[in-house]
Amino acid sequence: MALQRQLLKKALGEAHPRWVHRHFQKLSFSGLSSSSSSSYEAPPLLPPFEYQPRTYNGPLADQVLQKRKTFLGPSLFHYYQKPLNIVEGKMQYLFDENGKRYLDAFAGIVTVSCGHCHPDVLNAITEQSKLLQHATTIYLHHAIADFAEALASKMPGNLKVVYFVNSGSEANELAMLMARLYSGNLGMISLRNAYHGGSSSTIGLTALRTWKYPIPEGEIHHVVNPDPYRGVFGYDAKLYAKDVQDHIDYGSSGNIAGFIAETIQGVGGTVELAPGYLKLVYDIVRKAGGVCIADEVQTGFGRTGSHYWGFETQGVIPDIVTMAKGIGNGLPLGAVVTTPEIASVLAQKIQFNTFGGNPVCSAGGLEVLRVLDKEKRQAHCNDVGSHLLERLRALQQGHEIIGDVRGRGLMVGVELVTDRKEKTPAKEEASVLFEKLRELGILLGKGGLHGNVFRIKPPMCFTKDDAGILLAAYTV
Ligand SMILES: Cc1ncc(COP(=O)(O)O)c(C=O)c1O
Numbered sequence: 001m002a003l004q005r006q007l008l009k010k011a012l013g014e015a016h017p018r019w020v021h022r023h024f025q026k027l028s029f030s031g032l033s034s035s036s037s038s039s040y041e042a043p044p045l046l047p048p049f050e051y052q053p054r055t056y057n058g059p060l061a062d063q064v065l066q067k068r069k070t071f072l073g074p075s076l077f078h079y080y081q082k083p084l085n086i087v088e089g090k091m092q093y094l095f096d097e098n099g100k101r102y103l104d105a106f107a108g109i110v111t112v113s114c115g116h117c118h119p120d121v122l123n124a125i126t127e128q129s130k131l132l133q134h135a136t137t138i139y140l141h142h143a144i145a146d147f148a149e150a151l152a153s154k155m156p157g158n159l160k161v162v163y164f165v166n167s168g169s170e171a172n173e174l175a176m177l178m179a180r181l182y183s184g185n186l187g188m189i190s191l192r193n194a195y196h197g198g199s200s201s202t203i204g205l206t207a208l209r210t211w212k213y214p215i216p217e218g219e220i221h222h223v224v225n226p227d228p229y230r231g232v233f234g235y236d237a238k239l240y241a242k243d244v245q246d247h248i249d250y251g252s253s254g255n256i257a258g259f260i261a262e263t264i265q266g267v268g269g270t271v272e273l274a275p276g277y278l279k280l281v282y283d284i285v286r287k288a289g290g291v292c293i294a295d296e297v298q299t300g301f302g303r304t305g306s307h308y309w310g311f312e313t314q315g316v317i318p319d320i321v322t323m324a325k326g327i328g329n330g331l332p333l334g335a336v337v338t339t340p341e342i343a344s345v346l347a348q349k350i351q352f353n354t355f356g357g358n359p360v361c362s363a364g365g366l367e368v369l370r371v372l373d374k375e376k377r378q379a380h381c382n383d384v385g386s387h388l389l390e391r392l393r394a395l396q397q398g399h400e401i402i403g404d405v406r407g408r409g410l411m412v413g414v415e416l417v418t419d420r421k422e423k424t425p426a427k428e429e430a431s432v433l434f435e436k437l438r439e440l441g442i443l444l445g446k447g448g449l450h451g452n453v454f455r456i457k458p459p460m461c462f463t464k465d466d467a468g469i470l471l472a473a474y475t476v
Contacts, residue, residue: 045440045441045469045472045473046093046101046102046103046441046469047463047465047466047469049090049091049093049101051090051091051093053087053088053090053095053099053101054088055099056087056088056095056097056098056099058087058097060085060097061082061083061084061085061097064085065078065083079434079438079443079446080434080435080438081435084096084102084438084443085097086102089104089112089116089117090115090116090117091115091116091117091118091459091461092104092115092116092458092459092461092462092463092466093116094116094443100441101441102438102441102442102443103441103442103443103458103466103469103470104116104443104458104459105442105443105444105445105456105457105458105462105466105470106443106444106445106455106456106457106458107457107458107459108330109325109445110266110298110303110325110326110411110445110455110457111325111326111328111329111330112326112329112330112459113301113303113325113326113327113329113368113372113377113459113460114329114368114371114372114375114377114459114460114461115329115459115460115461116330116459118329118371120367120370120371121329121364121367121368121371123367124363124364124366124367125331125360125363125364125367127363128143128359128360128362128363128364129360131359132359133358133359133360134355134358134359134360135359136354136358137352137356137357141359141362143357143359143362143363143366144164144357144358144359144362146362146366147162147164147357147362147363147365147366147369148162148164148357150366150369150370151335151337151365151369152337154308154309154369155309155321155337156309156312156317157317157339158339158340158341159317159318159321159337159338159339160337160339160340161337161338161339161340161342161343162335162336162337163335163336163337163338163343163351163353163356164333164334164335164353164356164357164361164362165324165334165335165336165353165356166332166333166334166353166355166356167197167324167332167334168196168197168295168297168322168323168324168325168334169196169197169198169199169202170197170199170324170334170353171297171322171323171324171334171335171336172196172197172202172205172260172293172295172297172322173197173199173201173202174322174336175258175260175293175320175322175336175338176188176201176202176205176257176258176260176293177346178291178320178336178338178342178343178345178346179257179258179290179291179293179320180257180258181345181346181348182291182341182342182345183255183256183257183258183289183290183291184289185253185255185256185257185289185290186218186219186257187219187220187221187251187252187253187255187256187257187290188204188205188218188219188220188221188256188257188258188259188260189220189221189222189223189244189247189248189256189258189259189260189285189290190205190206190207190220190221190222190223190259190260190261191207191222191223191225191226191261191262191265191273192207192222192223192224192225193207193208193225193227193265193268193269193271193449194206194207194208194222194225194260194261194262194265194268194295195208195211195262195265195266195267195268196260196262196295198211200215201218203215203217204217204218204220205220205260207222208267208268208449209449210449211267219252221247221251221252221256223240223243223244223247224240224243225240225265225268225271226240226241226273226274226277227265227271227273227274228272228274229271229403229404229406229415229423230271230423231274233274234274235274235275236274237273237274237275237276237277237280238276238280240274240277241277241280241281241284244259244281244284244285245284248284248288252288254288255288255289255290256285256288256289256290257290257291258285258290258291258292258293258319258320259281259282259285259290259291259292259293260293260294260295261273261278261281261293261294261295262295262296262297262298262299262310263278263294263296263299263304263309263310263311263313263314264298264299264304264310264407264408264411266297266298266299266411266447266455266457267447268447268448268449269413269415269447269448269449269452269453269455270406270407270411270412270413270447270453270455270457271406271413272406272407272408273314275314276314277314278292278311278314278315278316279314279315279316282316282318291319291320291342292316292318292319292320293318293319293320293321293322294309294310294311294316294318294320294321294322295322296309296310296311296321296322296323297322297323297324297325297334298310298325298326298411298457299311299411300321300323300326300327301323301326301327301368301369301372301377301378301460302372302377302378302381302409302460303326303381303409303410303411303457303460304381304408304409304411305378305379305381305382305383305385305386305408305409305410306382306408306409307378308378309321313408319338319339319342320336320337320338320342321336321337321338322334322335322336323335323336323337326368326460327365327368328361328364328365328368329364329368331360331361331364331365332355332361333361333364333365334356372460375461377460377461378409380460380461381409381410381460382409383464384410384462384463384464384467385407385408385409385410385411385412386409387464387467388410388412388456388467388470388471389405389407389412391467391468391471392405392412392414392471393405395471395474395475400420401416401417401418401426401429402414402415402416403415403416403417403420403423403426404417407456410456410457410458410460410462411457412455412456412457413447413453413454413455413456414453414454414456415448415452415453415454416429416430416433416452416453416454417452425448425450425451425452426452427450427451427452429452430446430451430452430453430454431451433454433474434446434454437473437474440473442469442470442473444456445457456470
């Protein structure tokens with residue numbers, strides 16, 4: 001117990017809130033690891049939160065799992081040995097069937113930006129739903145136009161034309177189509193370790209074997225990943241960029257359709273690109289007749305803290321930007337933004353999407369943009385994220401297993417290794433700790449090819465107190 005208190009103090013520093021100690025002193029170690037029970041009100045370690053979840057009377061985890069197994073595809077996977085039945089959410093917290101509260105540090109896979117069931121977003125969706133849910137773009141409706149205008153106002157340069165779709169995969173499909181039509185070329189370049197979707201075309205851009213089926217992918221080049229931690233060239237952006245040039249020179253006709261990259265790889269384990277990489281590569285790609293696509297599905301809307309868009313951290317302006325997830329705070333919504341010149345190639349045929357920009361999603365999406373501005377979430381991500389990163393780096397000093405701490409804002413990765421020199425992925429250790437954290441009421445994501453990177457990408461309302469509790473839990 002004394003050791004735990006010591007570790008807790010080390011993790012939180014002197015500025016830890018008093019209630020943490022108060023709660024902590026009341027607990028025994030076995031108490032901390034107790035799993036859900038029906039009388040549970042709130043796990044003792046979490047910060048106080050004025051919200052009472054409703055009593056849940058629906059089907060329980062085992063029944064839901066059984067039904068899923070019977071009626072849903074076998075490719076579905078779930079987190080945790082005993083999967084969680086999450087039935088309610090409020091801001092940065094989730095509640096299971098027993099009313100047990102969890103700190104959500106993964107935001108429905110980096111999707112809940114404003115917070116679970118944010119009242120303003122809920123209100124916008126509800127009010128629009130009462131009036132009109134759907135009519136398609138064959139008629140006029142102000143919601144889609146208002147949302148497009150607001151989104152365009154967030155973009156730099158001449159990125160002013162918006163297409164709405166329903167998901168990140170669809171956005172990347174459309175971006176790839178645009179790149180090919182505009183350039184007149186077929187070849188696409190993406191980074192190894194990238195995730196751009198699981199649809200039959202985007203699966204080709206994705207470069208992680210765990211997510212790929214053996215299907216024809218067309219001409220796709222997967223270049224060496226400019227990963228400062230694991231990459232063969234460390235931080236040397238020039239050497240990584242040369243590999244792009246080599247693929248064009250030796251693997252293509254000399255002309256390509258486009259290049260796509262996440263600025264911080266999400267599914268791949270929160271991997272930042274070597275500084276200066278995109279600038280060099282964008283030049284190379286444009287010289288080869290291609291367009292540059294930024295996949296902002298995870299990095300957009302201020303999550304990285306220092307900038308609204310991830311690509312801005314590399315000082316570039318893409319030709320096409322794709323987005324999804326955080327844009328809708330949970331609504332099925334995606335978008336592609338490009339220049340009028342590139343957009344004009346799609347005017348050759350009808351480009352139609354039944355649900356893209358539907359009034360309910362547009363009203364919700366517009367409100368998401370407003371809430372993020374009103375609540376100054378970008379600055380908040382910067383503040384809380386820097387604090388979290390700093391503390392995680394301090395924690396790393398005393399824990400050999402933490403090989404790398406990386407990221408920006410509230411897009412953080414903690415890579416566990418069994419050997420810091422060899423960087424051997426600590427797969428089993430990560431799994432054990434992952435389960436333990438869940439018992440403590442903390443839900444994280446896992447990423448990287450070996451699943452040994454913890455992904456901390458909470459709703460953007462996540463606080464320093466939440467960060468403190470997460471840090472304390474690591475050391476329990
Ligand atoms: C960077 C990135 N691009 C694209 C996608 C695909 O998005 P969706 O699952 O909405 O199709 C994802 C999903 O995780 C993603 O992380």
